[in-house]
Amino acid sequence: MKRGIFIGGALLVLVLVFVFQRFNYAAALTSFLPEGLQINQPNTVFIVNKTIRLVLNDVACMVLIYAWFKERKYLTLSFYLFLVEVCLLLPIYFIVKLTLEGDSEISSPLLSQIHRLIVNPLLMFLLMVGFIYQRVRMKNA
Numbered sequence: 001m002k003r004g005i006f007i008g009g010a011l012l013v014l015v016l017v018f019v020f021q022r023f024n025y026a027a028a029l030t031s032f033l034p035e036g037l038q039i040n041q042p043n044t045v046f047i048v049n050k051t052i053r054l055v056l057n058d059v060a061c062m063v064l065i066y067a068w069f070k071e072r073k074y075l076t077l078s079f080y081l082f083l084v085e086v087c088l089l090l091p092i093y094f095i096v097k098l099t100l101e102g103d104s105e106i107s108s109p110l111l112s113q114i115h116r117l118i119v120n121p122l123l124m125f126l127l128m129v130g131f132i133y134q135r136v137r138m139k140n141a
Helices: 002-019 025-030 042-069 072-100 109-118 122-140
Strands: none
Touching: 002 042, 025 042, 042 072, 042 122, 072 109, 072 122, 109 122
16 A cells, blocks of 8 residues: 555656646745845756756656665665766756757757756666566576
């Protein structure tokens, strides 16, 4: 029962983040900040919005992974992948995107694919497929 609630909740969060992908998280966050800390620079708004989306997607995927597989080692590996995304891949994406194209939502074909890989939960989904493959292979061995 609890497993189903976690899986359903994680999937709901993923769907909501997708449906509200144009939601301005920076504006919502700014409403709670003092006037001197307002987020109003276009690049900063872009970075805050994409970072919050990444965190929401990946946390939901980690909950999904833990609820589905019930193995701490899978959650640990997912967490390390999340850290690589946040600390390495996301800053590189921001530098390239903001340098070449600015803060527009429309990207060139190459950057669009990189955006899907980093900001959307594609890496976590690929990780889950790998976990499933590993389990099937271990059962057949």
